[in-house]
Each structure stands twice: as C-alpha cells, then as structure tokens.
Amino acid sequence: MKKIFFFITATSFGVIAAAQQGLTKISVQQSTHLPLGSVRASVDKPTFRGFIADYSYFLTNQFSIGLTGGYNDLYTKKDRKTYVFDDVDVSAVKSYSIQTIPMMLKGSYNQIKEGSLFQHYVGIAAGASLINYQEWYGTLVDEKSGLRFSVMPEIGTRIAFNKYSLAGADLSLRYHYTAFKYNDVNNLQTVSLNLGIFFFNRN
Amino acid sequence: MKRLIFLSTVLTIIFVANACRKDPMNNLSAEESWVYISSGQNGITFSNFQTFTLPDSIILVSNRQGSNNYETNALAQVMIAEVKKTIQSRGYSITGKDNNPDIGISIARIDNSYTNVAAFNGWWDPYYGYWDPTFWGYPGFGWAPTQFVFYNTTESAWAIDIIDLKNTSSNSLRILWSGTIRGEQIFNNQAPPLLVKGLFDIAPYISRN
Numbered sequence: 001m002k003k004i005f006f007f008i009t010a011t012s013f014g015v016i017a018a019a020q021q022g023l024t025k026i027s028v029q030q031s032t033h034l035p036l037g038s039v040r041a042s043v044d045k046p047t048f049r050g051f052i053a054d055y056s057y058f059l060t061n062q063f064s065i066g067l068t069g070g071y072n073d074l075y076t077k078k079d080r081k082t083y084v085f086d087d088v089d090v091s092a093v094k095s096y097s098i099q100t101i102p103m104m105l106k107g108s109y110n111q112i113k114e115g116s117l118f119q120h121y122v123g124i125a126a127g128a129s130l131i132n133y134q135e136w137y138g139t140l141v142d143e144k145s146g147l148r149f150s151v152m153p154e155i156g157t158r159i160a161f162n163k164y165s166l167a168g169a170d171l172s173l174r175y176h177y178t179a180f181k182y183n184d185v186n187n188l189q190t191v192s193l194n195l196g197i198f199f200f201n202r203n
Numbered sequence: 204m205k206r207l208i209f210l211s212t213v214l215t216i217i218f219v220a221n222a223c224r225k226d227p228m229n230n231l232s233a234e235e236s237w238v239y240i241s242s243g244q245n246g247i248t249f250s251n252f253q254t255f256t257l258p259d260s261i262i263l264v265s266n267r268q269g270s271n272n273y274e275t276n277a278l279a280q281v282m283i284a285e286v287k288k289t290i291q292s293r294g295y296s297i298t299g300k301d302n303n304p305d306i307g308i309s310i311a312r313i314d315n316s317y318t319n320v321a322a323f324n325g326w327w328d329p330y331y332g333y334w335d336p337t338f339w340g341y342p343g344f345g346w347a348p349t350q351f352v353f354y355n356t357t358e359s360a361w362a363i364d365i366i367d368l369k370n371t372s373s374n375s376l377r378i379l380w381s382g383t384i385r386g387e388q389i390f391n392n393q394a395p396p397l398l399v400k401g402l403f404d405i406a407p408y409i410s411r412n
Contacts, residue, residue, distance in 0.1 A: 051223075071223065080235070087242065091404070095231070097225065137238050139385070
C-alpha cells in the first residue's frame with residue numbers, strides 16, 4: 001500500500017514539477033549583504049544579519065509574479081576620530097546602524113528543463129523599502145527614517161531535493177538599490193547572496 | 204487562515220529583525236561612549252596668556268537638585284585637580300583670583316532630567332522605530348491609553364570654559380574656548396583623568412609654547 005502511495009505521489013509531483021502554472025512558491029533565504037557605492041564610506045563590512053521571504057504565483061510555466069520582503073541590518077563602529085564641523089571639533093567613536101525592510105512586487109522568468117534538478121531564474125522587483133538610518137557619535141544619535149523607492153534585479157537557481165520533490169534549496173544573487181539620501185549616503189546600494197529553501201504549494 | 208498566516212509572518216519578521224539588529228548603544232564601552240566637543244581655536248593666540256585661576260568648586264546645573272549650586276565633593280575635587288594639572292602642563296601658571304590672572308577656567312556639571320511626552324503616529328513613525336518600543340529594546344517606554352508615549356531623558360555633560368580676564372575693555376567677559384564632554388558614566392570618580400585628557404587632546408593649541 002505504502003509503495004503504491006509513494007508511486008502515485010512521485011508521479012503526480014513529477015508532472016507538476018514540469019508544469020508549474022497555477023502553483024505558488026514560497027522561498028525563505030538568509031542574506032549576506034555587501035554594501036556598495038557611497039554607503040561604503042560609512043559601512044564597508046558585509047553583514048550576515050539579513051533574510052528575504054518570497055511569495056510567487058506562476059502565471060504560466062515560465063513566468064511568475066509575486067511579493068518579496070525581507071530585512072537586513074548594516075552596522076559599523078569606527079575608531080575614535082576628531083570630526084571638524086563649521087564651529088566645533090568633535091572627538092567621538094562613531095557607529096552606523098542602518099536597517100532596511102523592503103516590500104516589493106516581483107516578476108520572474110523561470111527556466112524549465114525537464115528531468116533537471118536545477119531551475120534557473122531571473123527576476124526584477126520594484127517597490128518601497130523602510131529605511132532606518134542612524135549615525136551615532138558616542139551615544140548621541142543623528143537619525144533619519146522613511147519609506148523610499150527600491151528596485152532589485154536578481155538571478156538565481158533552485159535545486160530540488162530530488163527529481164520529484166517540490167521543495168529544495170534556493171540560491172540567489174540580488175542587487176538592491178534604494179533612493180535614500182542622507183548625510184554622506186547618496187543612495188543605498190548593496191549586493192546580497194541569499195541561500196535558503198523553497199517549496200511549491202498547490203492552491 | 205490567510206490572516207493568521209499573514210500575522211504570523213509579520214510577527215516573525217519583527218522578532219527576527221529585532222534579534223538581528225546590532226544595537227550601537229550596547230556595543231559601546233563607557234569610554235567609547237564619551238564624546239568630546241571643542242569650540243576650536245577661532246584664531247586666538249593662546250600663548251599670549253600666562254596665568255590662570257581656577258575656582259575651588261564646580262557649578263552644578265541641574266533641574267533635579269536645584270540649579271546654580273556649587274559642588275565641592277570628591278568628584279569635583281578630582282575634576283578640578285585634573286584640569287589644573289593639564290593647564291599647568293601646557294605652560295600656564297596658577298594664581299589667585301585677586302592677582303590679575305589672564306584667564307579664568309570654569310567647570311560645570313550638567314545633570315538634567317526631562318520627562319517627555321510624544322504622540323505616537325503608528326508603526327512607521329520614524330522617531331520610535333517601526334513597532335511598539337518594547338520590540339526594539341526600549342522596555343522602559345510606556346503607553347498611555349490615548350496613544351501617547353512618555354519617556355525620560357537625562358542630559359549629562361561636563362562643560363569647561365576658558366574666560367579672557369586679560370582683555371576686558373568692554374563691559375562683557377569673553378569666552379575664549381568651550382569644551383563639552385558627554386557620554387556614559389562621566390560622573391564616575393575614576394573618569395576625570397581620562398575625560399580631561401581626551402578633551403584637551405583635541406585642543407593642542409591651548410598652550411603657552
């Protein structure tokens with residue numbers, strides 16, 4: 001009985017794996033962000049404190065649309081330095097703390113190869129990010145937050161656990177751009193490497 | 204069901220986000236928290252002065268212990284001794300207030316406490332973070348039923364001013380230089396040697412030579 005059940009499940013999943021239309025996919029990944037551009041003057045170290053969560057719906061076998069969200073935290077503590085302003089000199093240990101929470105709509109193209117464990121995809125997301133920017137002089141804080149426009153292209157690949165599996169590992173590379181301007185930051189740019197799991201779901 | 208999934212997702216994001224934030228305040232040692240602020244040289248030639256005077260007490264500016272009091276406790280004595288030693292090491296000689304000193308040095312301890320009230324505009328309110336302050340590590344923040352936040356802030360600082368007692372042609376005294384020290388545990392009796400060194404290190408131009 002068990003064998004028959006397994007056979008039915010396996011074959012039906014096998015069919016679905018090649019025909020994704022109408023399915024939804026959920027993916028959760030841990031992100032490692034590397035700051036780029038003007039933000040490097042403040043924070044140049046990569047951060048492991050980040051994750052993304054994706055929800056997509058397959059319109060056809062190749063095209064999917066969905067929502068993407070996440071979080072990441074950039075932090076740096078600088079050595080004590082004297083900063084010269086117009087009227088005053090300030091000697092302080094400066095720390096930067098920047099949190100980003102993106103909320104975006106995403107469209108993706110997914111490449112299907114029958115019988116392959118790998119499914120490559122490219123996508124682009126656009127929407128808004130909630131930014132919380134803090135520049136600390138010791139315990140004195142200069143803070144700016146707000147919702148800003150964000151855009152994020154990505155490439156990635158999904159590796160199914162086995163031929164019939166609807167779940168697997170998800171690996172992606174994303175570029176994040178957020179139109180956030182404050183002090184020395186002209187816009188917030190990071191590249192993230194994301195690794196996590198995905199699973200398909202029938203509605 | 205869908206609502207439940209949405210809610211649990213949002214809550215998970217917030218908990219994870221909070222756990223994953225490196226709090227700048229918690230990652231500072233007391234010494235790293237100290238901020239030294241100097242008013243700069245402003246074209247003043249400090250080598251034109253020779254003698255200084257320093258009162259034997261400090262000024263206390265505080266809204267909880269009465270204002271404009273003078274303090275002569277142990278902390279005040281350590282602070283006065285440290286400033287005196289530093290100014291002497293820069294080549295100036297100490298003299299009494301009645302012997303026509305060139306400069307006067309005033310030390311003030313600022314210790315103010317304020318209770319603030321603020322309207323809470325919602326989870327996106329930029330000032331209070333994204334959510335209930337407790338989520339963000341501010342368990343001391345409270346909620347009133349009318350969506351107002353009460354919180355306490357303290358202002359702690361040392362202020363050291365150098366006053367020109369040599370050129371007093373007009374009817375007002377001129378402050379040549381102001382230095383401020385802010386941060387955690389700056390009123391600890393062990394702190395003054397490090398504090399005074401840190402402050403005068405960014406003002407090397409205060410010197411006879």
